[in-house]
Every structure is written in C-alpha cells, then in structure tokens.
Amino acid sequence: MIGLIGGMSWESSAEYYRIINREVRNRLGGVHSARSLMWSVDFGEIEHLQHQDDWDELTRQMIDAGRRLERGGADFVVLCTNTMHRMADEVAAAIRIPLLHIADPTAEKIKAAGFLKVGLLGTAFTMEHDFYKGRLEKLFGLEVLVPDAVDRRVVHDVIYKELVAGEVRPESRTAYRAIMARLIERGAQAIILGCTEIMLLVSEADSAVPLFDTTTLHALAAVDRALA
Structure with missing residues (x-):
C-alpha cells in the first residue's frame, strides 16, 4: 500500500492520486486502482511555518505524518511535495518503512x-x-x-x-x-x-x-x- 503525505497543496496531491490510480488501471486493466492511504495536512499552517523559518516544527509534523501512515499499514511513504524534502532524511530515519525520495x-x-x-x-x-x-x-x-x-x-x-x-x-x-x-x-x-x-x-x-x-x-x- 502506498502511503502519501499530502495537502502541500491539495491541488498537487489530487494530481498524485489521479496519476497513481490511472497508471495502476493502465497496467492491470479493468477497473483496478491503487491501494493507498493519504495523510493530508492543512497547508495554511504549513505555509505559515515555512515563511516563519520554523523548520523544526515542520520536521516534527512530517515525522508525525510518516508515522501515522506506517501505523495505517503503508508499505512505503511518498512525500507529495518537493520543498518538504528538506526534512526527508529525518522522516526516513524516524519510520521503519522506506521513503521514496522525489x-x-x-x-x-x-x-x-x-x-x-x-x-x-x-x-x-x-x-x-x-x-x-x-x-x-x-x-x-x-x-x-x-x-x-x-x-x-x-x-x-x-x-x-x-x-x-x-x-x-x-x-x-x-x-x-x-x-x-x-x-x-x-x-x-x-x-x-x-x-x-x-x-x-x-x-x-x-x-x-x-x-x-x-x-x-x-x-x-x-x-x-x-x-x-
């Protein structure tokens, strides 16, 4: 199962969901879709913290999201944003499942x-x-x-x-x-x-x-x- 950390922004997270499910259907045929789990954050809070330069709190929130996906049964994590890969190493170190770096x-x-x-x-x-x-x-x-x-x-x-x-x-x-x-x-x-x-x-x-x-x-x- 794919674990998605989304909401940064939901506009692009929706594209992830669309692309992933369309591709699974193309490869498997019929009406197949992807087994996935998304934890979606409030980007208003994230954007404020980014521009306040509070990367410690942002790291805490991304680690929390990764752990929620792990507990939910995800096999690996996809962080659906480029900017927040700033803390990709910290997130990867805090969970027991792989993080697929963008x-x-x-x-x-x-x-x-x-x-x-x-x-x-x-x-x-x-x-x-x-x-x-x-x-x-x-x-x-x-x-x-x-x-x-x-x-x-x-x-x-x-x-x-x-x-x-x-x-x-x-x-x-x-x-x-x-x-x-x-x-x-x-x-x-x-x-x-x-x-x-x-x-x-x-x-x-x-x-x-x-x-x-x-x-x-x-x-x-x-x-x-x-x-x-």
Whole structure:
C-alpha cells in the first residue's frame, strides 16, 4: 500500500492520486486502482511555518505524518511535495518503512536521457537551499542551474500566491516561459519542474528543451514500487 503525505497543496496531491490510480488501471486493466492511504495536512499552517523559518516544527509534523501512515499499514511513504524534502532524511530515519525520495526518479530519467546540465524551478526554498540541488549534484552528477534572484522571486510568488490556490494565469505562464528561456540561454539542456504545482501551469509546449515534471515522475515511481 502506498502511503502519501499530502495537502502541500491539495491541488498537487489530487494530481498524485489521479496519476497513481490511472497508471495502476493502465497496467492491470479493468477497473483496478491503487491501494493507498493519504495523510493530508492543512497547508495554511504549513505555509505559515515555512515563511516563519520554523523548520523544526515542520520536521516534527512530517515525522508525525510518516508515522501515522506506517501505523495505517503503508508499505512505503511518498512525500507529495518537493520543498518538504528538506526534512526527508529525518522522516526516513524516524519510520521503519522506506521513503521514496522525489529527486531520485527525476534524476534517473534525466541521466537516462543523456542530459547533464539542467535548470531547476521550484519554491525559493528548493531553488536556494542545498537539500535538493545538492542531492542531484552529489548522487547523480548533474549540474544544476537556478534562475537569478529576480526570477526566483517570480517563480516563488506564482507558486504561493496562485498555483497552490488553483489559479492558473496566462501572464504567469508567459513569465515562466521567459524564465525557462533564460535558463536555456545559460546552457540548460532540460528543465526540472521542481515544485509539484508547476505542472498545472506549464507543459512541454512552453519550453524549447524537455521538461521533467517531478509530480508525474514521483507518482509513477510509486506505482513501480507498489507493483514490484
């Protein structure tokens, strides 16, 4: 059974649920669906703690969620958000079942495609801190480019002020296209959509290089593990 820590935001958690169940039906046929269990948090509380820089409390809450899923019978945990992988190691250490890290299936697909230099879009926490970029660089040998400070603020604000509330604005898509184009000018061979909401805004048609959507890749990796 797949254990999902969701609600960050529920918009992207719904995509996880849809992708996982659609893929299980595709692979098993008929009306099959995935055995899963989701613990969904209140993102209003999470977002406040993130911007208050209270990562100790956030870590406590993610560990609590992981333990609830373990007690509920989950075989492994999927943390349905990139940003909160900042405490992935602490969550993994606190539970007895595996945690499927979001960066790993993404990096594996990028390497398999032959790319070594990638752009990264995500929240400011994901783009600026080392927990995500560092894993891509140290474990997978990728060179990771992030937007400049002004563009990072645009990317972050669109996520927190629009996408987590389900708002998809054409002008924000235009802004993201321009930001991706600037990463490509700096040598990015592909772009990682390193926030689970970004796939709601942009698609392959918006980029001159391939996009690697962490939401889809993470969800498909969960299906691989569940059916293995």
